Amino acid sequence: xxxxxxxxxxxxxxxxxxxxxxxxxxxxxxxxxxxxxxxxxxxxxxxxxxxxxxxxxxxxxxxxxxxxxxxxxxxxxxxxxxxxxxxxxxxxxxxxxxxxxxxxxxxxxxxxxxxxxxxxxxxxxxxxxxxxxxxxxxxxxxxxxxxxxxxxxxxxxxxxxxxxxxxxxxxxxxxxxxxxxxxxxxxxxxxxxxxxxxxxxxxxxxxxxxxxxxxxxxxxxxxxxxxxxxxxxxxxxxxxxxxxxxxxxxxxxxxxxxxxxxxxxxxxxxxxxxxxxxxxxxxxxxxxxxxxxxxxxxxxxxxxxxxxxxxxxxxxxxxxxxxxxxxxxxxxxxxxx
Amino acid sequence: xxxxxxxxxxxxxxxxxxxxxxxxxxxxxxxxxxxxxxxxxxxxxxxxxxxxxxxxxxxxxxxxxxxxxxxxxxxxxxxxxxxxxxxxxxxxxxxxxxxxxxxxxxxxxxxxxxxxxxxxxxxxxxxxxxxxxxxxxxxxxxxxxxxxxxxxxxxxxxxxxxxxxxxxxxxxxxxxxxxxxxxxxxxxxxxxxxxxxxxxxxxxxxxxxxxxxxxxxxxxxxxxxxxxxxxxxxxxxxxxxxxxxxxxxxxxxxxxxxxxxxxxxxxxxxxxxxxxxxxxxxxxxxxxxxxxxxxxxxxxxxxxxxxxxxxxxxxxxxxxxxxxxxxxxxxxxxxxx
DNA sequence: TATAATGAGTTAAACGTTAAACTTTTTTGC
DNA sequence: GCAAAAAAGTTTAACGTTTAACTCATTATA
Numbered sequence: 001x002x003x004x005x006x007x008x009x010x011x012x013x014x015x016x017x018x019x020x021x022x023x024x025x026x027x028x029x030x031x032x033x034x035x036x037x038x039x040x041x042x043x044x045x046x047x048x049x050x051x052x053x054x055x056x057x058x059x060x061x062x063x064x065x066x067x068x069x070x071x072x073x074x075x076x077x078x079x080x081x082x083x084x085x086x087x088x089x090x091x092x093x094x095x096x097x098x099x100x101x102x103x104x105x106x107x108x109x110x111x112x113x114x115x116x117x118x119x120x121x122x123x124x125x126x127x128x129x130x131x132x133x134x135x136x137x138x139x140x141x142x143x144x145x146x147x148x149x150x151x152x153x154x155x156x157x158x159x160x161x162x163x164x165x166x167x168x169x170x171x172x173x174x175x176x177x178x179x180x181x182x183x184x185x186x187x188x189x190x191x192x193x194x195x196x197x198x199x200x201x202x203x204x205x206x207x208x209x210x211x212x213x214x215x216x217x218x219x220x221x222x223x224x225x226x227x228x229x230x231x232x233x234x235x236x237x238x239x240x241x242x243x244x245x246x247x248x249x250x251x252x253x254x255x256x257x258x259x260x261x262x263x264x265x266x267x268x269x270x271x272x273x274x275x276x277x278x279x280x281x282x283x284x285x286x287x288x289x290x291x292x293x294x295x296x297x298x299x300x301x302x303x304x305x306x307x308x309x310x311x312x313x314x315x316x317x318x319x320x321x322x323x324x325x326x327x328x329x330x331x332x333x334x335x336x337x
Numbered sequence: 338x339x340x341x342x343x344x345x346x347x348x349x350x351x352x353x354x355x356x357x358x359x360x361x362x363x364x365x366x367x368x369x370x371x372x373x374x375x376x377x378x379x380x381x382x383x384x385x386x387x388x389x390x391x392x393x394x395x396x397x398x399x400x401x402x403x404x405x406x407x408x409x410x411x412x413x414x415x416x417x418x419x420x421x422x423x424x425x426x427x428x429x430x431x432x433x434x435x436x437x438x439x440x441x442x443x444x445x446x447x448x449x450x451x452x453x454x455x456x457x458x459x460x461x462x463x464x465x466x467x468x469x470x471x472x473x474x475x476x477x478x479x480x481x482x483x484x485x486x487x488x489x490x491x492x493x494x495x496x497x498x499x500x501x502x503x504x505x506x507x508x509x510x511x512x513x514x515x516x517x518x519x520x521x522x523x524x525x526x527x528x529x530x531x532x533x534x535x536x537x538x539x540x541x542x543x544x545x546x547x548x549x550x551x552x553x554x555x556x557x558x559x560x561x562x563x564x565x566x567x568x569x570x571x572x573x574x575x576x577x578x579x580x581x582x583x584x585x586x587x588x589x590x591x592x593x594x595x596x597x598x599x600x601x602x603x604x605x606x607x608x609x610x611x612x613x614x615x616x617x618x619x620x621x622x623x624x625x626x627x628x629x630x631x632x633x634x635x636x637x638x639x640x641x642x643x644x645x646x647x648x649x650x651x652x653x654x655x656x657x658x659x660x661x662x663x664x665x666x667x668x669x670x671x672x673x674x
Numbered sequence: 675t676a677t678a679a680t681g682a683g684t685t686a687a688a689c690g691t692t693a694a695a696c697t698t699t700t701t702t703g704c
Numbered sequence: 705g706c707a708a709a710a711a712a713g714t715t716t717a718a719c720g721t722t723t724a725a726c727t728c729a730t731t732a733t734a
Contacts, residue, residue: 001395001454003720014684019722030682047454051391052720056689058338060388062439072429084421091440092409100456102399103428103438117338117384119437226620254621261623283563284591286598286623340690351714356692367712389690393719677733684727690719697714703707 002044010040022048050100060120062100063307065090066112068128069105070191083127086148086300090125093304099123099311109137116141123307126150126157129193144310146303149195158306159320160299164195167292167325168202171246171274174290174327176210179336180244180272183207184218186232186256187248199248199276218242222252229255230262237263242271243336250275254285257332268334278328288330299323339381347377359385387437397457399437400644402427403449405465406442407528420464423485423637427462430641436460436648446474453478460644463487463494466530481647483640486532495643496657497636501532504629504662505539508583508611511627511664513547516673517581517609520544521555523569523593524585536585536613555579559589566592567599574600579608580673587612591622594669605671615665625667636660 004022008015013033020028021037029037040046054060065087091101102119106112112134116124123144126134130150138145138157145157152159175183185203190196204214220235222228229252236242236256247253253275257267265271267287275282275291282289302321309316341359345352350370357365358374366374377383391397402424428438439456443449449471453461460481463471467487475482475494482494489496512520522540527533537556544551557572559565566589573579573593584590590612594604602608604624612619612628619626639658646653 001720004722005720015721016685016723017683020683023722028682033682047451049392049457049720050455051388051397051457052689053722054388054689055386055392055691055720056722058689087440091442095441101440103424103440104432105428114384118387120386120388226617251617254618258621258625280563280588281591281618281621284595284618285621288595338690341692342690352690353692353715354713357713360692365712370712386690389719390692391719392690392721393692395719675734679730679732681730682728685725686723687725688723689721692718693716694718695714695716697712699711699713701708701710703709704705 002046007040007046011036054120062119062121063123064102064121065125067105085296089300090304109134113137146306148303160303161322162294163324164198165202168199169206171292172203172206175244182241183244184242185246186220188224189221203246224252226255230259233259244272246274248276250277250279250282268332272333287332290330290333292325293328294325339383344377344383348373391457399456399458400460401439401458402462404442422633426637427641446471450474483643497640498659499631500661501535502539505536506543508629509540509543512581519578520581521579522583523557525561526558540583561589563592567596570596581609583611585613587614587616587619605669609670624669627667627670629662630665631662
């Protein structure tokens with residue numbers, strides 16, 4: 001391993017001077033020396049040791065991307081298709097700015113803080129359900145925190161979210177406007193404080209507004225895989241009164257469509273379906289899925305923008321961005337009027 | 338920040354002793370002292386500083402997950418659905434074993450090595466196209482390297498791959514056996530040395546074996562998004578002689594199916610399609626897609642198994658695993674006999 | 675001309691942890 | 705009862721980098 005001292009010796013100069021050149025504090029160094037040092041760096045193949053740097057400067061240039069999971073069972077970090085799109089954008093931008101990205105799932109505040117402290121993290125992207133006590137733990141760390149799709153009662157952290165409530169409200173309202181009155185709700189397991197809960201509340205709110213009584217029996221919760229969707233379909237067909245279904249995730253909507261078709265149901269003739277997310281799949285299923293569109297890539301870009309501004313010590317004019325959604329009409333909803 | 342010295346002072350013992358306790362070298366420490374130290378650690382909330390540890394021990398407990406991209410334009414780290422499934426499994430297992438995961442795209446060997454050196458990485462997962470010179474650069478680092486879906490002429494690295502050639506060969510042969518003779522090939526842009534090239538070669542090999550001349554004009558290359566697929570469809574319909582199409586990725590197959598249906602083509606009546614990967618989407622499109630199945634999650638699990646064995650200094654009985662594929666017949670292929 | 679300011683560096687200490695080489699006391703074997 | 709071994713530590717140096725505080729010429733200012 002070649003160190004800064006090797007470069008110093010090779011150029012007949014002190015380690016400090018080399019360090020200064022590397023960090024662009026060249027005003028203290030002559031042009032000639034700068035050149036000699038840069039040549040030596042290239043020649044000897046010097047690569048800065050981040051551990052040493054991090055140790056002395058207590059800034060590591062590492063940003064954590066942490067997903068809070070309630071339990072690790074059956075949890076795949078990337079299960080949410082959103083993550084894939086966002087992480088791609090985040091990695092690219094961070095790299096361009098000289099930062100590094102570390103991935104992690106955590107189950108609680110202690111794990112989270114320990115993780116951040118161990119590495120002297122410079123920043124944190126947080127996804128998943130944000131509990132109140134996370135705030136206290138994180139605030140003490142004094143690092144930029146950007147929340148992604150996390151619902152928070154009160155926090156000073158940056159937050160990039162989505163109008164989950166309104167989106168789901170609009171999905172439901174769309175069915176109502178098309179003359180539907182018996183509308184079910186299918187979703188991956190709803191956890192308190194998560195996006196799915198918001199989407200559930202949006203559904204309920206639209207029903208209430210239209211004077212349609214909410215019925216527990218037509219809320220279907222299950223895992224997202226195809227087999228679970230097939231199970232849900234067993235329940236759905238036991239409610240022949242249903243003419244419409246709001247599904248809080250496109251992946252699941254697609255699974256349910258497949259399951260219903262297997263049972264001989266026609267979509268949208270027998271039952272209309274509205275999804276959520278507008279992942280590329282939505283255009284590919286048959287019939288193409290009417291769904292609530294969100295721009296996942298943009299969410300990632302906005303999040304990393306926030307992060308960079310915070311890292312550069314800029315003061316922000318906004319700390320919260322809630323992206324709006326938009327209904328994309330395709331062919332999975334029948335007009336009953 | 339509370340350090341190992343704070344713990345030492347609090348318990349009236351030396352830093353080394355604390356370090357020993359933390360690392361389970363307790364044979365040198367009395368039970369009583371161990372307990373006192375552990376209590377102090379808990380009480381004061383001590384968290385080891387990985388930078389310091391890494392600096393002195395030249396082992397960081399960080400594993401890199403690096404994706405080699407030819408050019409960063411239009412490249413999303415997670416574009417390949419495989420990555421999502423694999424990274425989930427890898428993160429979980431690494432964490433359980435006290436390792437950390439850093440994500441990165443690189444464009445060349447230099448970037449790769451610099452990345453690994455900066456952080457004193459303990460191991461590397463590598464995906465994407467593996468160039469010969471990568472080997473020389475990596476070998477000098479003396480860290481475990483596990484290749485994922487990378488084709489390599491000769492290397493001492495562990496390798497978890499897939500029978501891409503055979504899978505694609507079987508996909509093509511399936512069409513031939515069903516009486517097809519005019520079979521096109523659609524794929525995301527084929528790069529030398531990648532999995533897509535293998536799949537392309539498998540296609541050609543099956544044609545050759547059946548005595549069907551290969552025609553350049555019916556190989557269609559494009560990006561994977563829906564609009565690019567629609568473009569491909571413009572070209573495909575200009576070859577009305579085609580009765581079958583091998584598509585080297587399910588995502589693309591789904592896009593092409595949509596595009597073709599928009600143009601009034603019936604699948605499989607007008608044209609039969611075989612995909613590759615068997616992502617969940619394959620069951621959800623209409624008609625359900627006949628495709629080549631691979632177990633992406635297993636790939637990730639095997640890769641991380643390799644890594645852990647290498648990290649633990651175990652000698653391996655195998656260093657190469659090539660997963661086999663299997664044709665899953667659904668409804669996108671018509672029997673012409 | 676004396677003094678201040680600038681340019682181009684250097685030295686020494688510090689960051690938190692670990693490894694190697696010691697030390698001191700107690701126990702064991704014969 | 706004495707040497708050897710084990711138990712339970714300690715001391716010191718080192719890992720590679722940065723930062724704060726110096727130094728020593730040379731140039732500019734009044």
